[in-house]
Amino acid sequence: MGTTLKRIGIILLVSGMLALVANLVHPRRIPWVQSWSNHVEAKARKAEIRVIPFSVALQKFQTSEVVFMDARPAGEFEAGHISGAVSMPFQSLEEQFPMIGNLINSGKELVVYCSNRECDDSLVLATELKAMGAENLTLYIDGFEVWQKYGGATASSPAGP
Amino acid sequence: MTRDQKIYRVAYWMACFIFASILLSGYHKILYPADFALSVYRFHLLPDGLVNISSLYFQWLEMVCGFCLLFVPKFRMAALWITLILLLVFTGAIGINLMRGTAFSCGCFSNAPDALPMSGTSIVRNAVLVLLAVLAMVSARKSR
Incomplete structure (x- = not known):
């Protein structure tokens, strides 16, 4: 279970890093924080x-x-x-x-x-x-x-x- | 390996393949992040400040899990656990919105405006997937 937990942590971390990098270079990137209440x-x-x-x-x-x-x-x-x-x-x-x-x-x-x-x-x-x-x-x-x-x-x- | 273990191993692989297909089919969320952020906003469960960050994170989490289920055997069990938790969270979110009477799609498989609104079928579909995830975990254990 300990190994699985460690691997879960790695997946969570890698996903976060990919999200960060992808949104920096994405041609249709979105703001990290947006005021939806103006919609x-x-x-x-x-x-x-x-x-x-x-x-x-x-x-x-x-x-x-x-x-x-x-x-x-x-x-x-x-x-x-x-x-x-x-x-x-x-x-x-x-x-x-x-x-x-x-x-x-x-x-x-x-x-x-x-x-x-x-x-x-x-x-x-x-x-x-x-x-x-x-x-x-x-x-x-x-x-x-x-x-x-x-x-x-x-x-x-x-x-x- | 006994015959039963082989059957369990095949069941585990098949379940992983099904989940990987489902998760990787969400690539449109990465192509059109604004549309997926709108889908997340429409659940009305997160404060404004967390909508975009969560939507960006979830789409990549799904992709990484899908990739691991397909190509990284050592990480399959971890990816299955995350998939199971995501399924439970999304099912809960759909259930809350159905009680509120939403008219919008869950954005699970399509962000297009003609996607059908979430319904009881979405809950049943997710319940089946939860069962499949549990089955995959049990099969993985029994195949050892």
């Missing part, structure tokens, strides 16, 4: 908004009980969006109050998204929707870029329902 995902979690990745968004897309809401600017929406999504740029939210009210009252799950994991338009929209009383609310974190890349159904202009 959109962490902020959404703090705001108690449910967050889902592409795989789950795709499953939800295949049911009819979900409305996808696109928080990107109208121009980006027109160029391409998740099939059936509703354009809801948060800058023009006030103009769309009646539609939002209808969507919230429909009882369907509202899934908001923007371009990618870094954009926070969808978080701002989700926060507004929550303040307006939306309870069945989800943030699709990977955004339209991943949706398109992994073959999710897309459409170009005009806007959804």
Whole structure:
């Protein structure tokens, strides 16, 4: 057992050294310490908004009980969006109050998204929707870029329902 | 060596080969360290300051264990112990996140956005692997 323990120690040590050296020379190296709390995902979690990745968004897309809401600017929406999504740029939210009210009252799950994991338009929209009383609310974190890349159904202009 | 010892030795080798394949198939964690760090963060079990360091360390620990299981007979038992402990830790972490209702993948075999979310199947799969690790240790002892 003593020998095994010594060998376990050697493996642990060698792994640590390799991790250290690899991250120094890696072309895609990451910082040793990072503030994850600044990420959109962490902020959404703090705001108690449910967050889902592409795989789950795709499953939800295949049911009819979900409305996808696109928080990107109208121009980006027109160029391409998740099939059936509703354009809801948060800058023009006030103009769309009646539609939002209808969507919230429909009882369907509202899934908001923007371009990618870094954009926070969808978080701002989700926060507004929550303040307006939306309870069945989800943030699709990977955004339209991943949706398109992994073959999710897309459409170009005009806007959804 | 008796016939039984030979059977145990073959079982031990096969288990080591299976674990090595599984561990070495995690090479994508090394290629895309940011994606694996995100997977580790999504477990929400570590403080921010430890997420990246742990993810960098785990990916290499898995690689070194996989290498030892395959190519360094003297270190196989040590690598098996570490693999067993890692499996138990990851299974516990998956269990906690399932209770919390996570929608994310465990990042075990893929960091891609289309990886399926963790589920009860992940726990069953890990339980089978834990059993296999224990079996390998017992086989190693009995083959001597």
